[in-house]
Amino acid sequence: xxxxxxxxxxxxxxxxxxxxxxxxxxxxxxxxxxxxxxxxxxxxxxxxxxxxxxxxxxxxxxxxxxxxxxxxxxxxxxxxxxxxxxxxxxxxxxxxxxxxxxxxxxxxxxxxxxxxxxxxxxxxxxxxxxxxxxxxxxxxxxxxxxxxxxxxxxxxxxxxxxxxxxxxxxxxxxxxxxxxxxx
Amino acid sequence: xxxxxxxxxxxxxxxxxxxxxxxxxxxxxxxxxxxxxxxxxxxxxxxxxxxxxxxxxxxxxxxxxxxxxxxxxxxxxxxxxxxxxxxxxxxxxxxxxxxxxxxxxxxxxxxxxxxxxxxxxxxxxxxxxxxxxxxxxxxxxxxxxxxxxxxxxxxxxxxxxxxxxxxxxxxxxxxxxxxxxxxxxxxxxxxxxxxxxxxxxxxxxxxxxxxxxxxxxxxxxxxxxxxxxxxxxxxxxxxxxxxxxxxxxxxxxxxxxxxxxxxxxxxxxxxxxxxxxxxxxxxxxxxxxxxxxxxxxxxxxx
Numbered sequence: 001x002x003x004x005x006x007x008x009x010x011x012x013x014x015x016x017x018x019x020x021x022x023x024x025x026x027x028x029x030x031x032x033x034x035x036x037x038x039x040x041x042x043x044x045x046x047x048x049x050x051x052x053x054x055x056x057x058x059x060x061x062x063x064x065x066x067x068x069x070x071x072x073x074x075x076x077x078x079x080x081x082x083x084x085x086x087x088x089x090x091x092x093x094x095x096x097x098x099x100x101x102x103x104x105x106x107x108x109x110x111x112x113x114x115x116x117x118x119x120x121x122x123x124x125x126x127x128x129x130x131x132x133x134x135x136x137x138x139x140x141x142x143x144x145x146x147x148x149x150x151x152x153x154x155x156x157x158x159x160x161x162x163x164x165x166x167x168x169x170x171x172x173x174x175x176x177x178x179x180x181x182x183x
Numbered sequence: 184x185x186x187x188x189x190x191x192x193x194x195x196x197x198x199x200x201x202x203x204x205x206x207x208x209x210x211x212x213x214x215x216x217x218x219x220x221x222x223x224x225x226x227x228x229x230x231x232x233x234x235x236x237x238x239x240x241x242x243x244x245x246x247x248x249x250x251x252x253x254x255x256x257x258x259x260x261x262x263x264x265x266x267x268x269x270x271x272x273x274x275x276x277x278x279x280x281x282x283x284x285x286x287x288x289x290x291x292x293x294x295x296x297x298x299x300x301x302x303x304x305x306x307x308x309x310x311x312x313x314x315x316x317x318x319x320x321x322x323x324x325x326x327x328x329x330x331x332x333x334x335x336x337x338x339x340x341x342x343x344x345x346x347x348x349x350x351x352x353x354x355x356x357x358x359x360x361x362x363x364x365x366x367x368x369x370x371x372x373x374x375x376x377x378x379x380x381x382x383x384x385x386x387x388x389x390x391x392x393x394x395x396x397x398x399x400x401x402x403x404x405x406x407x408x409x410x411x412x413x414x415x416x417x418x419x420x421x422x423x424x425x426x427x428x429x430x431x432x433x434x435x436x437x438x439x440x441x442x443x444x445x446x447x448x449x450x451x452x453x454x455x456x457x458x459x460x461x462x463x464x465x466x467x468x469x470x471x472x473x474x475x476x477x478x479x480x481x482x483x484x485x
Contacts, residue, residue, distance in 0.1 A: 031275070038272060119261065125315075126265030133273035136418065141275075 021154050025163050028145040032166055035138040039169075042130045043078070043091070049127065050075045050098075053120045057101065060111035067104055071097040084169060091131070098124060135169045142166045191408065195336040202343045202397060206234065209350055209390045216384065238342040239335075243294040243302055245342060249444055250292070252282035252304040263310065266319050267303065270326050273416050279303050279329060288435035289313065292447035293325040293334050301329040308435065313426055320413060320423030324449055327412035333405045337446055340397065347394040351387045402446035403473050410478055414485055424482050431475045450475065 054068055074097040078090035102121060105111050112118075146165050149158035157163075210230055257264050263281060271278045279293070279301035289309040295301035303325045313321065328334050410427075414420050430450040450472060 035275075042272075122261055122265065126262070126269055129266075129269040130272050133269045136273050137275055 018157065021157055022161065025145075025148060025154065025158060025161075028141065028148065029163065032138065032141050032145055035134065035141050039131065039134040039138060042127055042134050043087070046094075046124065046127045046131065047075055047079055049120060049123055053101070053117075053124065056114065056117050056120060057105070057111065060108050060114070061104065064104055067097070067100050071101055073097075084167075088169075095128065139168050142168055191405070192332050195332055198336055198397065199339060202339065202394075203232065205390065205393060205397070206230075206343060206346060206350075207232075209347060209386060212382070212384075212386045213350060216387075234342065234346055238339045239296055242339055242342045243296065243300065243334075246292075246294045246444055246447060247282055247302060247304060250284050250304060252284045252302075255281040255283045255305075260310070262315070263305065263318070263322075266315070266322050267326070270319065270323050270416055274326060274330055276326060276330055277301075279326070281305075283307060283310075287311075289430060289433055290448045290450055291321050291325050292444075292449065293328040294337075294447060295329065295334045297332070297335065298329050301334060303329075308433075312429060312433065316419065316422035317426035317429065319417055320419070320426045321449055323413035323416040324409050324423060326416065327409040328405065331405065331408060331412060333409065337402060337405070340394075340402075340446065344391075344394040344397075348391045351390045399446070406449075406472050407478060407481060410482055411485070414482065420482050420485050424479055427475055427479050427482070431479070446472075 050071060054071060057064070057068060071094070074090070074094040078087070078094050081087045081090040105117070105121075148154045149163050149165065207230075210226070214226060255263055260281070260283065267281060268278055270276075276298050279295065279298075280303070282302055282304035284290075284304050284306045286306040287308040288306055289312045291303065291305040291309055293301060293303045303322065305321070305325075309318070309321065328337075410423065413423055417423070427450075
């Protein structure tokens with residue numbers, strides 16, 4: 001009798017533990033999806049801010065056409081980018097173009113004093129931070145998830161239910177180096 | 184890192200239990216000494232439990248009110264809001280409410296009962312004196328308190344320490360005024376009373392001190408842990424290091440801070456008397472924060 005009870009308790013415990021770790025894996029996987037979506041949200045936010053910025057700068061420095069065009073082109077390329085690698089590349093170009101634009105504003109005191117320009121500059125800087133942070137969070141989550149499905153005992157469960165490893169977001173080629181600012 | 188956070192959470196639960204027990208013991212000692220017996224003990228437990236419960240729901244509001252914090256306007260303080268949002272993305276936390284304390288001293292604190300109900304307050308002095316990366320370092324430190332579940336314990340400590348102080352204060356005044364009437368009654372009854380009475384009396388005398396020591400246990404280790412977690416968020420040690428250096432070199436004192444809330448702030452908000460000598464080691468036992476030099480040194484090793 002006691003033996004049966006012990007066996008039943010052990011089985012129930014095992015099932016509970018299995019369920020808990022399965023749910024944990026699912027939760028982490030969803031978190032990864034969410035983290036990836038968050039990166040896209042922030043990228044889109046940046047694309048949305050750029051037309052306003054270009055319009056504002058045009059009011060003060062319309063003849064700096066080259067820099068302005070570079071920003072617009074970079075934005076359009078970025079919006080059409082497919083896949084993480086291309087996205088990272090386009091993103092890097094856009095960051096560079098924006099840096100040049102902000103560097104250029106140094107020689108236009110009126111522009112630098114413009115409230116909406118300052119607000120846009122703050123918005124863009126913080127959006128860039130957020131993109132970086134969103135990627136960092138994505139990688140952190142992937143790291144936790146991959147560690148979980150590679151280590152015992154969750155690795156057994158992961159194998160049974162086909163939880164596969166996720167790829168990290170990696171800055172490709174040029175994006176690894178510091179961005180060059182051109183005047 | 185994750186181990187430390189888990190350990191931190193267990194310690195939080197233990198601390199809350201100790202606090203509730205201490206408050207219950209103090210109240211029952213007091214009620215016993217004023218002759219209420221077993222009903223007194225029940226009343227004590229109810230009051231202690233009740234105050235813990237109220238603290239749980241309301242202590243963040245109390246802490247914010249005590250520091251005269253007002254909600255930060257999202258357009259006026261756009262940078263502050265943006266930085267917090269960015270860090271929340273990095274750490275996967277919901278965005279806390281943000282408050283401003285009108286004060287020249289650069290300082291900041293976090294409060295609330297869980298990440299969903301958290302608040303961060305910064306002084307106007309902090310906003311004025313820190314650049315973007317430094318401010319980000321400080322905010323990451325505060326968010327780490329939210330993430331590591333420090334805020335609940337330390338905010339509870341505010342109300343509990345206050346409660347203990349009030350109770351023993353009231354008691355000591357009462358004893359003073361009725362001239363130890365209870366003592367005369369019991370000389371007739373005799374029995375075990377004097378022993379219990381001495382314990383109760385002693386407990387009431389040391390309660391504020393015990394509360395204070397608990398507040399410290401809550402605080403010091405957590406400050407160092409939050410520094411490290413902050414770096415895990417920003418991945419940029421120089422930001423927080425130079426912020427701490429600025430805090431060290433600044434000697435302005437937050438005027439809206441009190442001893443009860445001092446452990447909440449990123450840097451001890453009360454003026455510290457620099458002294459060397461035999462007593463200084465004992466004094467340091469009562470610091471709510473580890474020395475800022477040690478914190479900077481710890482970060483530089485990362």
